[in-house]
Amino acid sequence: MKHTLSILVENHAGVLSRVAGLFARRGFNIESLAVGTTADPAVSCITIVADDRENVMEQLGKQLNKLIDVIKLRDFAPEEVISRELALVKINASARTRGEISELAALAGGKICDITRNSVTVEFCDTTERVENFLTLCRPYGLKGVVRTGTIAMEKGSGQLSVEEESGNGKKSEKD
Amino acid sequence: MKVSEAMVRCLEEEEVTVLFGYPGAAICPFYEALALSPIRHILVRTEQNAGHAASGYARMSGKCGVCVATSGPGATNLISGIASAYMDSIPLVVITGQVDSHLLGRDVFQEVDTTGMVEPFIKHSYLLKNPADTCRVFKEAFYLAQSGRPGPVLIDVPVDVQQRETRFAYPERAAIRSYKPSSMGHIGQIRRAAEAIRHADRPLLVAGGGVFASGAGTVLKTFLEKTGMPAVHTMMGIGALPFEYPLRLGMIGVFGAEAANLALNRADLLVLAGTRVGDRSIPAPELLARDKKVIHIDIDPAEIGKNIPADIPVVGDLRLILEQLCGELEGPELNPLTDWKREALHYKKTVLLKLPSRDRPDPRAVLKALCSRMEPGGVLSADVGQNQIWAADSFEVPGGRFLTSGGMGTMGCAVPTALGARVACPDRQVVAVCGDGSFQMSMMELATMRQHNVAVKLVVFRNNRLGMVAEFQREHGKETAVCLDGSPDFVRLADAYGIPARRLSRPEEIPVALDAMFRTEGTFLLEVETDPEEPTLPPLSGAF
Ligand SMILES: Cc1ncc(C[n+]2csc(CCOP(=O)(O)OP(=O)(O)O)c2C)c(N)n1
Ligand SMILES: [Mg+2]
Numbered sequence: 001m002k003h004t005l006s007i008l009v010e011n012h013a014g015v016l017s018r019v020a021g022l023f024a025r026r027g028f029n030i031e032s033l034a035v036g037t038t039a040d041p042a043v044s045c046i047t048i049v050a051d052d053r054e055n056v057m058e059q060l061g062k063q064l065n066k067l068i069d070v071i072k073l074r075d076f077a078p079e080e081v082i083s084r085e086l087a088l089v090k091i092n093a094s095a096r097t098r099g100e101i102s103e104l105a106a107l108a109g110g111k112i113c114d115i116t117r118n119s120v121t122v123e124f125c126d127t128t129e130r131v132e133n134f135l136t137l138c139r140p141y142g143l144k145g146v147v148r149t150g151t152i153a154m155e156k157g158s159g160q161l162s163v164e165e166e167s168g169n170g171k172k173s174e175k176d
Numbered sequence: 177m178k179v180s181e182a183m184v185r186c187l188e189e190e191e192v193t194v195l196f197g198y199p200g201a202a203i204c205p206f207y208e209a210l211a212l213s214p215i216r217h218i219l220v221r222t223e224q225n226a227g228h229a230a231s232g233y234a235r236m237s238g239k240c241g242v243c244v245a246t247s248g249p250g251a252t253n254l255i256s257g258i259a260s261a262y263m264d265s266i267p268l269v270v271i272t273g274q275v276d277s278h279l280l281g282r283d284v285f286q287e288v289d290t291t292g293m294v295e296p297f298i299k300h301s302y303l304l305k306n307p308a309d310t311c312r313v314f315k316e317a318f319y320l321a322q323s324g325r326p327g328p329v330l331i332d333v334p335v336d337v338q339q340r341e342t343r344f345a346y347p348e349r350a351a352i353r354s355y356k357p358s359s360m361g362h363i364g365q366i367r368r369a370a371e372a373i374r375h376a377d378r379p380l381l382v383a384g385g386g387v388f389a390s391g392a393g394t395v396l397k398t399f400l401e402k403t404g405m406p407a408v409h410t411m412m413g414i415g416a417l418p419f420e421y422p423l424r425l426g427m428i429g430v431f432g433a434e435a436a437n438l439a440l441n442r443a444d445l446l447v448l449a450g451t452r453v454g455d456r457s458i459p460a461p462e463l464l465a466r467d468k469k470v471i472h473i474d475i476d477p478a479e480i481g482k483n484i485p486a487d488i489p490v491v492g493d494l495r496l497i498l499e500q501l502c503g504e505l506e507g508p509e510l511n512p513l514t515d516w517k518r519e520a521l522h523y524k525k526t527v528l529l530k531l532p533s534r535d536r537p538d539p540r541a542v543l544k545a546l547c548s549r550m551e552p553g554g555v556l557s558a559d560v561g562q563n564q565i566w567a568a569d570s571f572e573v574p575g576g577r578f579l580t581s582g583g584m585g586t587m588g589c590a591v592p593t594a595l596g597a598r599v600a601c602p603d604r605q606v607v608a609v610c611g612d613g614s615f616q617m618s619m620m621e622l623a624t625m626r627q628h629n630v631a632v633k634l635v636v637f638r639n640n641r642l643g644m645v646a647e648f649q650r651e652h653g654k655e656t657a658v659c660l661d662g663s664p665d666f667v668r669l670a671d672a673y674g675i676p677a678r679r680l681s682r683p684e685e686i687p688v689a690l691d692a693m694f695r696t697e698g699t700f701l702l703e704v705e706t707d708p709e710e711p712t713l714p715p716l717s718g719a720f
Contacts, residue, residue, distance in 0.1 A: 010354065013303070014291065014292075014301075014303070017292065017295065018295060021295055021296060025296060058481070059478070059481070059482055062477055062478035062480075062482075063478050065477070065478070066476070066478050068299070068300040068320060068352065068354060068355050069354065070354060071353060071354040072354075163353065
């Protein structure tokens with residue numbers, strides 16, 4: 001099953017490598033990873049998307065929680081979050097295809113951010129699925145380059161993962 | 177003051193009285209400051225042993241062990257000591273020197289990414305770049321190492337930082353918002369656990385190393401007396417059960433006692449007390465747990481459900497949780513467990529076949545005779561290999577402690593661990609038991625014992641083999657690369673260090689040789705000639 005982990009961490013050097021190391025030791029490939037600061041600049045949020053084929057996510061979550069720099073962690077199922085990623089897509093374009101591509105981008109909800117004699121660069125921000133879909137549509141023109149940020153996610157509804165939240169007995173884990 | 181001086185002051189604030197280490201250029205400013213402090217420095221002969229010695233010290237003193245090394249090769253040499261401490265949950269603060277902070281990442285002389293390399297087996301680490309962080313970092317390191325599930329914490333200090341100025345103000349307490357280890361057990365879980373204990377027909381307590389880490393020995397005795405349940409222990413839990421407890425059935429696991437393993441299989445409720453159920457203790461936990469209830473008490477939530485499914489997890493400090501459980505079990509009479517107790521006592525009668533008598537002394541007989549001569553409270557530090565299992569299976573010393581590298585199985589740990597243990601408790605007898613392979617990984621520490629006047633009795637089983645590997649190979653094919661030809665005469669080696677020694681070659685000499693060892697003041701080495709074919713486990717008679 002796909003999991004989206006939101007991990008609040010101290011904004012220190014070395015934290016990301018500690019988090020990534022716990023995946024690496026199991027030979028567990030991370031599908032996507034995004035890091036940025038939160039409302040509090042001393043706290044960063046790491047969003048990791050991973051496919052838990054070996055059923056180890058619960059254990060991994062506990063071990064992530066053990067890292068001293070991890071403040072809080074939530075493991076979301078796909079339907080529990082709003083998720084987005086940003087892709088920059090550079091597409092081959094000639095004078096003949098440029099119009100078609102810009103129409104396609106506009107229809108899909110992308111935005112053209114750079115045009116040259118033989119290329120169009122589109123900024124596209126949506127769910128991973130729709131990013132993939134857009135890339136499929138662009139492929140026939142020839143993709144010169146694609147850069148993606150990795151998924152960021154936020155819990156649906158008014159609740160929000162925060163440092164202050166009650167944590168009861170023990171650490172910051174959701175369940176004992 | 178200089179950061180180097182502040183580092184020493186921090187150690188003094190933490191009431192550190194001894195540290196184990198090895199200097200080099202990148203840690204020299206610290207060593208200079210240390211020379212002006214009453215803290216005792218024990219110069220080991222290789223850094224790995226600073227880690228082991230600090231671990232032995234920590235386990236016997238109940239305090240945090242401290243070890244020090246220089247950058248690059250000093251730090252890389254240390255890592256087996258750190259990893260061993262991590263696996264056995266031993267509180268250590270490890271201080272390493274580092275190259276000049278402006279040169280980090282440029283592969284300068286003796287630079288290695290120390291915090292990076294220890295990451296998978298360290299509780300936490302710091303690269304101290306800002307002099308103003310010195311006191312906070314030390315305070316946090318000592319707090320982290322000793323609280324919750326104990327473990328090693330490393331502080332890497334670039335040499336230029338050690339020489340910079342800082343203001344000394346040691347914080348009262350460490351404030352780490354992301355770290356709040358639990359202490360008391362959740363009351364709902366305690367009630368469920370008590371209920372399960374009341375309803376069990378064949379409850380069994382499994383004691384692990386957590387009993388020592390939490391200081392739960394006394395309350396464990398109360399708990400066992402109250403419930404009357406039979407009890408077994410893991411290798412890390414040797415000595416954790418009350419010595420006089422009649423239903424103490426011994427060590428479980430691959431190399432455990434038959435009685436303990438039989439009881440483990442028969443039980444309908446397991447009370448896992450401070451044990452992570454490592455694969456050597458319970459090789460097929462899922463299978464085992466299928467027909468039993470499992471109460472798992474551990475301070476580390478990540479251990480719960482990792483190796484064995486738990487019906488009733490209780491996260492927290494074992495001592496407090498056992499106290500809570502004892503309270504909860506007050507009131508109506510508990511199940512007297514009459515049949516189960518009778519069954520358990522019956523298991524205890526399992527007898528071992530007498531081995532055909534050999535020309536060489538039987539190592540188990542040597543160790544039994546050794547333990548019977550040890551003072552109450554004596555400490556046995558066992559190495560890795562057949563010698564470790566012989567020692568684990570023979571250890572019977574009232575109030576005694578058994579130290580070994582349970583999680584890592586690090587050869588060469590016994591001598592330095594014993595050294596550290598003896599430094600921690602100069603009033604207790606300390607014996608190190610090694611194989612001829614493992615002793616040759618650690619024998620340089622004979623010099624340390626001499627130099628610092630640390631008295632340890634050393635027993636080296638000489639089978640001229642990496643015995644445990646040889647046995648494994650014999651079962652799966654043929655012996656290769658396990659012969660230790662070329663090894664020195666250990667008696668003469670000891671003599672070269674000025675350490676009295678003797679050889680034990682024949683079974684009938686066992687009492688005389690051991691008496692000679694214990695009669696001699698100070699360090700003594702006993703080389704025990706052992707049959708290379710001697711099995712790790714004695715065959716069972718099956719009749720009981
Ligand atoms: C550092 C290290 N290297 C290798 C091993 C693998 N190993 C386990 S037991 C053993 C043999 C130990 O030989 P010895 O110390 O002579 O003990 P014996 O089994 O003969 O009693 C070896 C090589 C280990 N546990 N640790
Ligand atoms: Mg040997």
